[in-house]
Amino acid sequence: MGQINLGTYAQNTWCPGCGNFAILNAIKSVLNDLCAEGLLLENVVLVSGIGCHAKIVDYINVNSFYSIHGRAVPAAEGIKLADPKLKVIGFAGDGDAYGEGIEHLIFAAKRNIDITMIIHNNRVYGLTTGQYTPTSPLGFRGRSTPRGTSELPINPLEVMLASGATYLARGTSHGIELLKNIFKEAILHKGFSLVDVLQVCVTYFNMYEYYDKHAYELKDHNSGDYLQALNKIREWDYNKESPIALGTLYKNQATIFEERFISPKTEVKEIDTKIKAILSEAR
């Protein structure tokens, strides 16, 4: 089967060297793979928030929902609940998903709703020109914190594990093959999946060298073991210098929200008769 051209006429406006290119190329490749394996492209919906990451939906010729800042997740959930057969893949930045909209992420994980969130975690606000985010290291000097931040970053994967996510993985924008593997695994996973991509912002927080030095791919890791997953997730706290595990950190099967929730969808007949019956009972 030939490759589907997933490009659009939109002009790409990411900076040269931006880590977003790796995510774009990886997701296009995964979508092509999945289509070759029988996925219908019309059943795919891409959702994004607002930020540099979000332009990705303009660059892929697939159904998309370009949402507002911090609100990719609830839109993705609504789409999934409205039609559970759809593959809903959300993209969000770290400011977007771990900052302004973190409550949605926690609740989506808690519900174990079958959507995939890919987080472009560059640990800096790019589109608003260089402020700290929830995952910036302590002391980060940004335009809103010229003397350095005075707060520690959160470990988003630890938050997600505690909230009930059933698939968690991490990649970097310097490892496109790994990104392809974990994106595909995340999309095929039944339940809430999240991939934290340490995606580098070359303009405001160039971490290529740092990640190249510290990141390593997981081997002999039992991703089905909650405590092992927790230990690996805690190995690096997004602040101190320590090894950074990449790959599938946690994977578990659990009942998804839609199975418990969704009512059968057929055309409702005789609405007027039913309303009249209700009214007649109310006399």
Added chain:
Amino acid sequence: MIDFSILIGGKAGFGIDKSGSIIGRLLNQLGYRVFIYRDYPSIIRGGHTFSIIRAHESKIAAYQDKVDFVIALNQETLDLHKSRLKKECFYIFDSDQLKLDAGQACGIGAPLGKILKEENAPEIMRNSCIIGALAKAIGIDFGILENVLKKEFSKEVELNIKVARRGFDEAKELIKIESLKQEILPLVSGNEAVALGLIKGGLSAFIAYPMTPTSPVLHYLAEVADNFLLDVIHPESEISVILMALGFSYIGRKVAVGTSGGGFCLMTEGLSFAAMAELPVVIILGQRPGPSTGLPTYSAQTELSFALSAGQGEFTRFIAAPGDAEEAYYWSAVSMNVSWKYQIPSIILTDKNLGESVSNFDINSVDEIKEEKPILWDGKSPYKRYAFTENGVSPLAFVPAKDAIVKINSYEHDESGITTEDPELSRLMQEKRLRKKEFLIEDLEALGLVKVYGNKDAQVSLVCWGSNKGVCIEVAQKMGLRLIQPLVIEPFPIKQFNAALSGVNKIILVECNATAQLAGLLKGYGINADSLILKYDGRPFSLEELEKKISEVLIWVR
């Protein structure tokens, strides 16, 4: 003319609300038109709560201060409300709880505690017992009460009936309420009418975070979800509510959300997104006294201006302000149609007085609701979600569509939904979205957007909106005044409003807010109110209160 009111009161947690609805149903069985006003604090236990059940020969939607009977489940009720009684001794009390002085001893005392103990019944059944006493006092056959109790209770029906019988036997007949020979109409709350109207309009999903006074819409729709194949969802916040709803809308599922002012504040960014993305959504906005948390369980008309201007940017929206249960039903259905036909957000303004009051609902008096289909893509030309058209409405395609890629965007976008910052395209898109309004105005003209009541030739006219309709109609009729009520707030039906004003030389505006928000809106159309009657203590106008206020202003208005 029979006009009869009963007040039942006690502490929150006593079951006053349920009792109010049983008494309402009892009077309804006799063919009366009923209105139930509910007054309760924002607490679950303790605090004074009461309901006034009013029965009348013709349809009503207002309460009176004066009542014919007080049913007191505690001393406080008698202390607070005895002065409302038209006849001194027409009250029923729990003689086990209220120790009246010898000189005070009148009314009907029923030893509820003793009866319950003897029947081994739980304390909550004091209600059934005292309602039994009421039935006797107002001359209603026990059989009628028995039937009502059977309908109202799903468990312990027999015990409730037994306890009610004991109360009935304790009391004496003070008056005889004759039954009327007219059709018995259903009793519904405004919130239920909204819910049924949304269903009539094709509702397929309802999403809400609980907030008084619209939580009952959520509860009701969750209850009937299976019957109408609805998805009813209660997510983590109102922000999630509106965003999830837009997700449903994108897939072509007709969706509505419900909230109050505070929740609506959280929704406004999503509201603006709905407008930009041209995703239809209906918002039930139950107003209440503010600012901020305000008086959560009381009533006000505070959000007219807010609803008009909420959300960043400029866009077309539809706002309806129904005044009673039938209008709540009608405009909820119409809003759904309008939203989908024009791909715009609709807001239905309600409040506690409309939403939580119970009144008779006559579906035969509701104007015809035409089923409207949204404009769909013909499947031929390459699909463009935001294609330019004469009326600004682009044909819809829903995911999954085999040959259409549907791209929604919160940024300014081109016809295909791809982000743009092009000045010409930006101008055209803004005009496309705003152009819908002209066509919507034309379309709406066929509907009754402004209603006139009372003395339609009178030169002095009351103007009101929303839940003040009921009280204003009665007062206008009694005082020989005209009453004009706009049902649609945006696009404001100026043509029909001016027609309704024909021959009017004095306008008295009645609103339940402190800044006369409708008056402000009318001013923009060159219509100035001569007098304002405003109430902002959380309680709707009683008939007496409004009549008195109008009499005062009439002196100098005339």
